[in-house]
Amino acid sequence: MTARGASSGTRIRERRLALSRRQADVARAVGISPAYLNLIEHNRRPVGPELIAKLAQELDVPADELAEGREEVRIAALREAAAHPVAGATAAELDQIGELLARFPGWSALLIAHSRRGAGLEKQLVDLSDRMTQDPYLLTTLHEVLSAVTSVRSTAAILVEEGDISPEWRRRFYANLHQDSQRLSLTAQGLAAYLDSFEAEGNASTPQEEVEAWLAEAGGDAPDPAGLSSDAARAMAADLTRALQADRTLLPDRMLVDAIPAAGTSPDPVRLAERLGLPMDLVLRRLADLRPAGFSGAGLMVCDGSGALVLRRAAEGFALPRPGDSCALWPLFQTLAMPQVALARAVAMPDGRHFRTLSWAQRRQPLGLGGPVLTEALMLMVPAEGPVPADALPIGPACRICPRTDCPARREESVLVPQAGMARA
16 A cells, blocks of 8 residues: 555445445446446546545545545645654654555544644643733733722722812812723723633634734724724724724825836835835835735734834734744844844744745834934735745744744743753853
């Protein structure tokens, strides 16, 4: 038995013989000649999807049991199980996978099912580990709840215990009580939604994640934030919607699309911004928003001077880490030290997917000479096809969920690879 396993014709013949059906009867039932079915069963004629469906119905078997590639899918699943870091110490006989599938199909299916279930549980473990051990949103929200409760209690105690309070001060205390109770309501609402998400796999947890999912689902439309679950998420979405609309007014879709053909087959955003006479950050935001030709599936990361991500629009195929976490090797952070200089880098993820990136940082002083200098960096990410470039920068989503064991920027061990050690200087 080869690694490819039996072909469709062989599986059709085996199933027909198992049912004790005559070749002529089956052929007549699906509308072909017995001679043609004979050629199919001996793998001398291809079988299209429509004929596979008819044969599967007639032979009372799922279509994927007869379709070409069934073994290939299972072989790939078994290879994936063997390639897991946990199985690294065990040398699996990869050249015998076809034999395993042929002789022990039940055990093979059980192994594949356990491998897939393990991958799902691993993902849940990473999610829960991040939430419970280092999620800044959980810690900050709990602190906000305690702070608001303490403030409400103190103000209420003053109103109850202090009898002689002037009307003016009483009004002030009532106003403070109203503001603190609103703050407590909003914070508790967000915390409740977050804790509820612990029970629902794949649901957005923090307001930022909820807004990101809402924006990704809406695509290029102007979605209504009213459907979001928390007031914090709705406020964040409203601010983002206003910013997107302002960008679309400054750089309309038609203006951007018309400017791209002149930039060549691989448009250069730097030249594009120069041609349009518009700021570089505006062009990058619009490219990620519109995703025109040459930028299909693009995403955008924006961080402030501290490195905190303030906007995350994932590129297709790029898994975002938990809010507050990221990879120190992202070119986005390198540009913080070199403002007004465009940095183009190819980057590769651990799963083999790679992207073209263009990063740009800028500084401004919104309060004038006496005010602080604020820095903002943007990174446009565009999915790339073909082989990974030799000079691609190996990056990851975040240390805790990155399987790279030899990364010089690793700051904590990965929960996916127990044997991974911290990088030594």
